[in-house]
Amino acid sequence: MTDCIKNPAGDHMEDRILFIGMPLLVANIAMAIWGIGYRHLHAAGAYLPAILFALMGVAFIVIFGLYLKEEQDEFQRDLWVQALLWGIGATLTIITFWGSLVEFELAKGLKLLFVFPLFMLITCIARLVLRLRYR
Amino acid sequence: MKNRLKVLRAERDWSQGDLAQRLEVSRQSVNAIETGKFDPSLPLAFKLARLFERPIEEIFEDSESAS
Numbered sequence: 001m002t003d004c005i006k007n008p009a010g011d012h013m014e015d016r017i018l019f020i021g022m023p024l025l026v027a028n029i030a031m032a033i034w035g036i037g038y039r040h041l042h043a044a045g046a047y048l049p050a051i052l053f054a055l056m057g058v059a060f061i062v063i064f065g066l067y068l069k070e071e072q073d074e075f076q077r078d079l080w081v082q083a084l085l086w087g088i089g090a091t092l093t094i095i096t097f098w099g100s101l102v103e104f105e106l107a108k109g110l111k112l113l114f115v116f117p118l119f120m121l122i123t124c125i126a127r128l129v130l131r132l133r134y135r
Numbered sequence: 136m137k138n139r140l141k142v143l144r145a146e147r148d149w150s151q152g153d154l155a156q157r158l159e160v161s162r163q164s165v166n167a168i169e170t171g172k173f174d175p176s177l178p179l180a181f182k183l184a185r186l187f188e189r190p191i192e193e194i195f196e197d198s199e200s201a202s
Binding site for chain 1: 159160161163164166167168172173175176179
């Protein structure tokens with residue numbers, strides 16, 4: 001992340017994403033794609049995937065929060081804040097647009113399980129673009 | 136905000152990476168400050184001032200007062 005000096009905050013975040021965030025994200029996407037979630041489970045059983053999805057969201061927010069707290073390099077911190085804002089803004093825009101289309105029966109309902117992975121995808125793309133911009 | 140980082144760095148024959156290491160920030164950060172794309176916080180500006188042994192106003196130029 002820092003090109004030439006060691007960045008403990010960045011290293012910690014990468015470890016947390018690799019060992020906590022990614023397994024939860026992969027489980028989330030797999031469950032969303034294969035429909036293992038709510039459809040095939042009854043009442044109490046459906047709480048398990050629901051809790052898993054919620055945990056993933058909380059885990060990533062905590063990971064990002066800890067990184068922003070630990071990062072000593074203010075410019076890198078600023079880049080992550082910008083990337084997160086792009087992620088939040090674009091995700092809200094897309095789901096609002098999509099939701100309007102659904103209201104007028106112009107599109108199928110959006111699977112809400114994909115909202116967080118969409119946010120993550122846009123945030124990562126924004127982060128890459130910002131890195132390239134400030135090379 | 137304009138600054139004289141590139142000149143000061145060149146006087147000491149430091150690369151952006153050398154300066155980054157001394158400041159304990161990324162090379163990207165030094166580049167962004169140097170090109171005026173990012174304004175450093177007051178603590179980082181003081182750190183630069185200490186490093187180059189110059190007052191802050193000799194390193195950074197307030198664009199409003201310059202115009």
